[in-house]
Amino acid sequence: MPPDEPTPISQMRHAELCRAITELSVEARGRLLRFAEQRSYATGCSALDLFQEAVRLMLDGSRRAWKAQTLERDLFSILKSVAFHRRAKFLDRRKRERRFAEREQEEAETGKPRTISPHDTLERQLDARKRVEGLKAHFEDKDDTEATLVIDGMAEGNSMREAADSLGLTPKQYDAVRKRLNRYRSPI
Amino acid sequence: MTGKFREEEALNILDALADSVEELGDEEIADEFQRAGRDLNAEAAAMQQALLGFVTDHQKQVLRQEHSKSRERLMNSSFRLPQAPIERRTLLAKTLRDAPPDLTAQFRNLDGISDDEVTEQLMELAALGCLPEEP
Numbered sequence: 001m002p003p004d005e006p007t008p009i010s011q012m013r014h015a016e017l018c019r020a021i022t023e024l025s026v027e028a029r030g031r032l033l034r035f036a037e038q039r040s041y042a043t044g045c046s047a048l049d050l051f052q053e054a055v056r057l058m059l060d061g062s063r064r065a066w067k068a069q070t071l072e073r074d075l076f077s078i079l080k081s082v083a084f085h086r087r088a089k090f091l092d093r094r095k096r097e098r099r100f101a102e103r104e105q106e107e108a109e110t111g112k113p114r115t116i117s118p119h120d121t122l123e124r125q126l127d128a129r130k131r132v133e134g135l136k137a138h139f140e141d142k143d144d145t146e147a148t149l150v151i152d153g154m155a156e157g158n159s160m161r162e163a164a165d166s167l168g169l170t171p172k173q174y175d176a177v178r179k180r181l182n183r184y185r186s187p188i
Numbered sequence: 189m190t191g192k193f194r195e196e197e198a199l200n201i202l203d204a205l206a207d208s209v210e211e212l213g214d215e216e217i218a219d220e221f222q223r224a225g226r227d228l229n230a231e232a233a234a235m236q237q238a239l240l241g242f243v244t245d246h247q248k249q250v251l252r253q254e255h256s257k258s259r260e261r262l263m264n265s266s267f268r269l270p271q272a273p274i275e276r277r278t279l280l281a282k283t284l285r286d287a288p289p290d291l292t293a294q295f296r297n298l299d300g301i302s303d304d305e306v307t308e309q310l311m312e313l314a315a316l317g318c319l320p321e322e323p
Contacts, residue, residue, distance in 0.1 A: 031209050055243065160208045
C-alpha cells in the first residue's frame with residue numbers, strides 16, 4: 001500500500017465518496033484491477049463484475065468503512081469479501097452441475113444422447129491448478145527453495161506473509177521472495 | 189509437497205498471490221503491468237470509465253428510490269382532494285393563481301395537462317403546504 005494515501009473515509013458523505021472513487025490514482029486502479037483479476041478465479045464473474053458489486057456495496061453502505069481505512073484499502077477488503085461469497089456460490093453450483101452431468105452420463109450410457117453443460121465455459125476458470133503448478137515448477141527448476149516452500153504454505157491457506165513467517169524468513173528475505181513471486185505472477 | 193495441487197490448494201495460492209497485490213508500491217504495479225505486456229495507463233483509464241458508470245448508475249438508483257418514496261408519501265397524504273376532475277382542475281388553477289411568485293408552475297398551460305397530472309400536481313402542492321385550507 002503506498003504511504004501517500006492517508007485519507008480516512010469513515011466521515012465522507014455519499015457525494016464525496018463517489019468523487020473519491022472516481023479519483024483513485026492510476027496505480028491504485030492498477031492494484032485493484034490485478035487484485036480483482038486474481039480473486040476472480042472460480043467465482044463465475046469477471047474482475048469488473050466483482051468491482052461493480054464492491055462499489056455498489058460501498059456506496060449503499062452495506063459494507064461499513066473501518067475508521068482508519070483508506071478508500072483503496074476498503075475496496076480491497078470489500079472485493080475480497082465479494083469474491084469469497086461469489087466463489088462459495090460458484091463452487092456450490094458447480095457441484096450440483098456435476099451431479100447433474102453424472103446423471104446425464106448414466107442416461108447416455110443407456111442410449112439417450114448426452115447434452116453439453118451450458119456452464120462448460122465456467123470450467124475454464126478452473127485452470128487454476130495448471131497455473132499454480134506452472135508457478136511452482138518454475139521455482140523448483142531454479143532450485144528456489146524459499147519460494148517453493150512459501151507456495152506450499154500458501155496452498156495450505158496461509159497468506160504469503162504467514163507462509164514466510166512460518167518458515168522463519170526475515171522481513172528482508174520475505175520481501176525478496178515476494179518480489180520473485182510477483183515477478184513470475186504477471187501472466188496469471 | 190509435490191508439484192501437484194488439489195483445486196482448493198491452487199485457489200489458496202492464487203488468493204494469497206492476489207492479496208499480496210495490496211503490498212505492491214506504485215513502481216511495482218507499473219512494472220507488473222509492463223512485464224505482462226499491458227498498458228497500465230490505458231487499463232486504468234478504462235477502469236475509470238467503468239467506475240464512473242458504476243457510480244452514476246448508483247446515484248441514479250438512489251434518486252429513483254427517493255423519487256419513488258416521496259411519491260408514495262404524497263399519494264398516502266391525508267389531504268382530501270375534490271372528487272370531480274373539473275373541480276380539481278379549478279382548485280389547481282386557483283392555487284396557482286394565488287400562489288407566491290416563486291412557485292414556477294404558475295405559468296404552465298393547465299389546459300394541456302391530463303387529469304392525472306392535475307391530481308399529481310395537487311398532491312405535490314398539498315405536501316408543500318400550498319393548497320388553501322380545507323373548509
